[in-house]
Amino acid sequence: MKRRIAAIFNIAAGVVLGIFIAGQFGFTNDENGFLKRITGKDDREAVQFHAPPHPTEISFAGEKVPLERWDVKERFDRELLFNYYNQANILYLLKLANRYFPIISERLQVNGIPDDFKYLCVAESNLLSGARSSVGAGGYWQFMKSTAPNYRLTVNDQVDERSDLIKSTDAACQYIKAAYEKFGSWTAAAASYNMGQGGYNGQVSFQGTKYYYDLQLPEETNRYLFRILTFKYLMANAASLGFVLKDDEKYNTIPTQSIMVNTNIPNLAEWAQARGTTYKMLRQLNPWLYGRSLNTDGKTYEIKLPAP
Structure with missing residues (x-):
């Protein structure tokens, strides 16, 4: 009898706890209307998801993105959806950006590179010094160990300057500037950062155009620039899109x-x-x-x- 009473008690407690947890994790209307709670005919509540608003226009390094084209709009939309609903990552990036963006922006300016390239660094490493790819690229700007010395970065058992923010940013600027001089476009320079200048030039020669949005490229590079654009849109418009941080919640420069x-x-x-x-x-x-x-x-x- 005691076992039966205990079982009934455990079941009842589980039901109450489940209702409490569901209530704690339920969604309410936010000011943008992207998430809201709705009530069905049976009075049960369900979560409704909405796509975040698209910008009417956006540019990269002063070069217009042709969002009026359906293929361009849909590629941007894909990256926006995936990253907007990864709220924890966006908030973490905003915290880190408060510490690292001033340093990156200063080095970009010194080297004559548009400020938008700081979002390329976000796409490459999430602003993490220890980021490593499956193929061995490392650091803030994801240089390969074999190519790092070409950009005056020391990599050995004791030192890996790919994880030095200032030196690796200067190295990235050297690559980007050379790519811009070759292709005449900051957008193309950014794409070549992902697939290499040789790879991008090969596609240009075969397809007869340097214009990034008219090129059929490997899927990773097809997505690459739109990830950069997405980070720019979300991080530059964070508060209006619902990503709100107080000043004391951001990571400051360490003295x-x-x-x-x-x-x-x-x-x-x-x-x-x-x-x-x-x-x-x-x-x-x-x-x-x-x-x-x-x-x-x-x-x-x-x-x-x-x-x-």
Whole structure:
């Protein structure tokens, strides 16, 4: 009898708990009307999803995107739907962007590259220094280990400058500028960043046009530019699209001091402790450091430490 009563009690408790959880995770109308709760004939509530609004026009690096074309509009729509409803990722990117965009924008400006290319960095790595692709591309701008030295990036067992934001951004600018000079279009330069200048040029030669929106390209590159455009649209219009962060919820620039090092450091943990910090903090502030020691090989490195 006690077992029967206990079973009935457990069932009843489960029902009550289920109703409570469903209520907690239910959706209500938001100010944009993309998600709302509706009531059916039987008074049960269901969630209704709406597509986010499209921009009437959008450009990349000052070059107009022909959204009046159905194929272009639908490709943009696909990336917009997938990324708009990945709210956690967009919010996280907005937090990171507050820390990294000022640095990236400054380097783009110095190198004469349009500011919109900061969204290419988002598409490449989600602004994560340790991002690695399945084929071995790494860092903020996803350089391959074999090609990084061509852009003055050191990659070895102790140092990986693909994870140095300033140096890797300057390297990306070098590539982008060369691609723009070759194809005469920032859009084409961005596409070639994904498939290589040789790959893009081969398609141009075969199909008889340099215009990105008229080229049949590999699916990854077909989607690539529209992912960049989507990040631009969502991040530049975050608040009006429902992605709201308070200032104290964003990640701020970390105060640091810099030390120039041109001699070998046999033990980075001891070196960090002697300067009032830890090996963990050293690695966090300098994600390009990979080993337990540092052989400079005649180079000078800027190492960041916590501000005093």
